[in-house]
Amino acid sequence: MSAHAPVEIAASGDTIAIRVCTGSGCAMNGSLAVADRFENAAEAAGLGNRIRVVRTGCHGLCERGPVVVVGETGIFYPVATEAMADAIIEHIASTGDLIVEEYLFRSPETGEPVAAYSDVPFNAAQRRVVLRNCGVIDPEDIDDALARGAYEGLRRVLHDFEPDALIEEMKASGLRGRGGAGFSTGQKWRFTRDAPGETKYVICNADEGDPGAFMDRSVIEGDPHSVLEGMTVAAYAIGATSGYVYVRAEYPLAVRRLRKAIEQARERGFLGQNVLGSGFSFDVRIKEGAGAFVCGEETALMASIEGERGMPRVRPPFPATSGLWGKPTCINNVETLANVSWIAAHGAEEYAAMGTGDSRGTKVFALTGKVRYSGLVEVPMGMTVRDLVFGIGGGCAEGHTVKAVQIGGPSGGCLPEHLMDTTIEYGTLAAVGAIVGSGGMVVVDEKTCMVDFARYFLSFTQDESCGKCVPCRIGTKRMLELVTDITEGRGEEGDIEKLERLARDVQRASLCGLGQTAPNPVLTTIRYFRDEYEEHIHDRTCRAGHCVELSRYVIDPELCKGCAVCKKHCPVGAIWGKVKEVHDISQDRCIKCGQCQESCPFDAISRV
Amino acid sequence: MSETETQKVCCKEDQGLDTAELAAELAAILARHADDPGALIAVLQETQRLAGYLPREALREIARARRTPLSHVYGVATFYSQFHLRPRGDRVVRICHGTACHVRGAPEVTRVVTEELGIKIGETTDDMAFTLESVACVGCCGLAPVMLVDGVTYGQLDVSETRRIASRLAEEAAIARGEAAPSAEDAE
Ligand SMILES: Cc1cc2nc3c(=O)[nH]c(=O)nc-3n(C[C@H](O)[C@H](O)[C@H](O)COP(=O)(O)O)c2cc1C
Numbered sequence: 001m002s003a004h005a006p007v008e009i010a011a012s013g014d015t016i017a018i019r020v021c022t023g024s025g026c027a028m029n030g031s032l033a034v035a036d037r038f039e040n041a042a043e044a045a046g047l048g049n050r051i052r053v054v055r056t057g058c059h060g061l062c063e064r065g066p067v068v069v070v071g072e073t074g075i076f077y078p079v080a081t082e083a084m085a086d087a088i089i090e091h092i093a094s095t096g097d098l099i100v101e102e103y104l105f106r107s108p109e110t111g112e113p114v115a116a117y118s119d120v121p122f123n124a125a126q127r128r129v130v131l132r133n134c135g136v137i138d139p140e141d142i143d144d145a146l147a148r149g150a151y152e153g154l155r156r157v158l159h160d161f162e163p164d165a166l167i168e169e170m171k172a173s174g175l176r177g178r179g180g181a182g183f184s185t186g187q188k189w190r191f192t193r194d195a196p197g198e199t200k201y202v203i204c205n206a207d208e209g210d211p212g213a214f215m216d217r218s219v220i221e222g223d224p225h226s227v228l229e230g231m232t233v234a235a236y237a238i239g240a241t242s243g244y245v246y247v248r249a250e251y252p253l254a255v256r257r258l259r260k261a262i263e264q265a266r267e268r269g270f271l272g273q274n275v276l277g278s279g280f281s282f283d284v285r286i287k288e289g290a291g292a293f294v295c296g297e298e299t300a301l302m303a304s305i306e307g308e309r310g311m312p313r314v315r316p317p318f319p320a321t322s323g324l325w326g327k328p329t330c331i332n333n334v335e336t337l338a339n340v341s342w343i344a345a346h347g348a349e350e351y352a353a354m355g356t357g358d359s360r361g362t363k364v365f366a367l368t369g370k371v372r373y374s375g376l377v378e379v380p381m382g383m384t385v386r387d388l389v390f391g392i393g394g395g396c397a398e399g400h401t402v403k404a405v406q407i408g409g410p411s412g413g414c415l416p417e418h419l420m421d422t423t424i425e426y427g428t429l430a431a432v433g434a435i436v437g438s439g440g441m442v443v444v445d446e447k448t449c450m451v452d453f454a455r456y457f458l459s460f461t462q463d464e465s466c467g468k469c470v471p472c473r474i475g476t477k478r479m480l481e482l483v484t485d486i487t488e489g490r491g492e493e494g495d496i497e498k499l500e501r502l503a504r505d506v507q508r509a510s511l512c513g514l515g516q517t518a519p520n521p522v523l524t525t526i527r528y529f530r531d532e533y534e535e536h537i538h539d540r541t542c543r544a545g546h547c548v549e550l551s552r553y554v555i556d557p558e559l560c561k562g563c564a565v566c567k568k569h570c571p572v573g574a575i576w577g578k579v580k581e582v583h584d585i586s587q588d589r590c591i592k593c594g595q596c597q598e599s600c601p602f603d604a605i606s607r608v
Numbered sequence: 609m610s611e612t613e614t615q616k617v618c619c620k621e622d623q624g625l626d627t628a629e630l631a632a633e634l635a636a637i638l639a640r641h642a643d644d645p646g647a648l649i650a651v652l653q654e655t656q657r658l659a660g661y662l663p664r665e666a667l668r669e670i671a672r673a674r675r676t677p678l679s680h681v682y683g684v685a686t687f688y689s690q691f692h693l694r695p696r697g698d699r700v701v702r703i704c705h706g707t708a709c710h711v712r713g714a715p716e717v718t719r720v721v722t723e724e725l726g727i728k729i730g731e732t733t734d735d736m737a738f739t740l741e742s743v744a745c746v747g748c749c750g751l752a753p754v755m756l757v758d759g760v761t762y763g764q765l766d767v768s769e770t771r772r773i774a775s776r777l778a779e780e781a782a783i784a785r786g787e788a789a790p791s792a793e794d795a796e
């Protein structure tokens with residue numbers, strides 16, 4: 001791969017597609033205006049009929065948004081602006097060439113420009129199955145999706161497979177649920193199909209509660225038909241005639257695109273009565289969530305669709321036998337269903353060829369935190385965490401080191417640096433205390449206090465505990481109090497052991513997955529970062545300088561110019577020193593408000 | 609609800625909302641979902657869109673029309689974080705507390721905004737100018753830490769940038785109350 005991509009001269013007569021990401025991240029970054037500007041500039045330059053601006057879903061590299069990709073070779077323009085749009089169009093108009101070198105992505109190592117989006121290191125090792133159309137098609141135009149093969153899987157399935165054979169095919173693919181639990185999708189369909197009852201339901205779980213993950217949202221925003229097709233295939237397999245998509249309240253754009261996709265799919269006969277003339281009927285409704293993490297749990301989700309408080313109930317009976325309105329119900333996650341439609345089109349064998357062991361296919365991750373390239377990433381199962389974080393994510397920014405990787409959000413665990421060669425598989429990750437989970441992957445560096453990080457997740461789950469069962473409601477509360485005490489300098493000898501005992505009890509005795517997994521972040525941080533807990537308790541120090549009560553503000557005498565600005569800002573008169581001389585902070589008086597650090601023009605004050 | 613809260617509810621209604629119109633729209637919502645036993649959440653969502661929150665009278669009316677105890681309606685409304693039983697400020701400031709934002713400085717952002725607006729997360733200022741909320745991941749983790757003011761997103765915040773934005777907001781509210789003269793910076 002050369003750093004300089006070949007210059008592309010657009011042959012006259014070809015249409016040039018300018019793909020502007022309008023996923024949530026880029027849209028918030030101003031991509032809608034950029035897309036409009038491309039259109040207007042093209043019109044003004046007389047290229048209106050040669051240039052087609054495609055408003056796509058997420059391209060992946062959100063960190064460098066708004067992302068714009070031009071032409072079929074995919075010339076990548078990161079951090080696109082309206083001014084860049086003008087310049088790029090002008091360049092195309094005057095030369096026919098798509099590359100404006102000064103706007104290209106530059107390799108951080110060599111500083112050389114990288115023209116093609118697929119050559120950017122972030123993309124090189126990815127394998128796009130679920131995200132096959134994200135960033136390529138206009139999600140609001142079904143013809144775009146059809147041109148990329150949407151609903152071919154459904155056609156093939158309705159034509160070539162009896163439902164039982166389809167279920168066997170799905171089992172053979174090795175696909176396991178991507179919503180967290182990792183249950184075999186084929187097996188779940190088998191149970192639901194075999195359950196007695198005339199009326200059955202398919203539900204797509206798009207609640208995506210993990211507070212650092214946006215894979216499911218990106219799939220719906222970027223390629224809603226892949227999910228609808230997957231639902232229709234599932235419905236055919238289990239014998240359902242109606243289905244629901246339960247979408248998280250905070251995803252208005254996803255809801256809008258889904259609504260439009262459903263309408264278009266009905267018009268073309270992919271949904272509704274007599275799908276594609278097969279005699280099989282299926283239709284889909286959207287239910288918007290109202291803001292409760294626990295509603296991602298399947299039984300709580302069904303209660304919520306029924307209009308009730310979204311509280312989980314004891315299983316069995318499992319939804320497969322008694323689900324929505326008491327009918328057999330198959331609940332699958334968004335990403336699972338996008339995989340289903342791919343498998344329907346390409347077959348189980350090709351799918352099972354990706355991945356390793358009992359973990360087949362690919363997994364999408366939301367790679368975020370202190371990593372150089374945050375974004376949406378899809379890799380074959382079996383890749384190491386290290387390859388993902390360093391190879392794709394580029395590691396931490398200059399001058400920082402990766403301390404841990406948190407996988408699986410509030411239900412998951414933290415892997416320390418020395419375990420980063422662990423492969424991404426259900427079994428291997430579980431063995432080290434993490435989970436594949438929903439796919440949140442957060443990188444943290446030396447500035448993150450691991451005790452506080454555990455406290456963060458615990459305060460989330462504690463807040464979201466529905467309160468129905470005692471171990472979760474009170475257990476998480478007590479655990480949170482203990483961890484908070486430790487971070488605020490009130491930790492005592494024996495607290496760690498108390499936490500561990502409590503954690504096991506909450507895991508074992510809670511009613512649903514929320515409580516059963518809530519202790520994981522605490523347990524894995526104790527397992528791998530016990531010394532940090534001990535330092536907080538015994539030495540009353542926080543090595544990350546994060547826990548306010550355990551750290552001090554200090555002035556670096558090398559950097560202090562004696563300008564006295566900090567002294568003026570200090571609300572309690574804790575800073576002393578003569579003008580033009582190095583200042584000092586009286587730790588007895590300091591209330592740790594941080595105003596001095598904020599006000600120092602020379603960055604001479606830090607918290608240690 | 610305490611007495612002061614009740615007063616606030618009334619005064620908000622007096623200010624902007626036409627009660628008769630509201631009642632008519634609520635009746636339409638209820639009629640649209642009358643046959644669907646699972647529609648309580650949808651009814652509450654649509655009702656909240658009318659007034660920005662769920663007035664007590666509306667909850668009563670929903671309970672009556674759907675032939676269910678008020679406690680049931682209240683139970684559902686209070687279970688979900690999306691529903692508000694009190695009016696919210698004219699401007700809603702939301703700080704992302706998703707994981708990515710947390711590790712990239714959301715606590716600092718929160719501290720600064722809290723200082724500038726004088727309210728904590730979940731609170732509304734007395735003059736109804738601001739409501740401060742936290743949200744879990746708004747989906748632009750690449751820009752973390754992130755804050756939203758009404759529809760506008762501010763990303764890659766640091767302490768000084770946050771302070772600039774928040775103090776600007778506080779100042780605008782003060783001007784609206786007629787307490788402060790527009791600063792020189794604004795005049796520039
Ligand atoms: C507290 C809790 C939250 C959950 N949140 C989600 C979620 O947001 N999205 C999801 O697909 N599954 C979630 N699940 C898992 C679902 O209960 C269920 O296993 C999944 O939707 C099944 O689909 P799958 O087999 O395709 O993975 C959650 C489970 C628990 C216990």
Ligand code: FES
Nearest residue numbers: 704706709746749
């Ligand atoms: S964590 Fe804040 S935007 Fe995702």
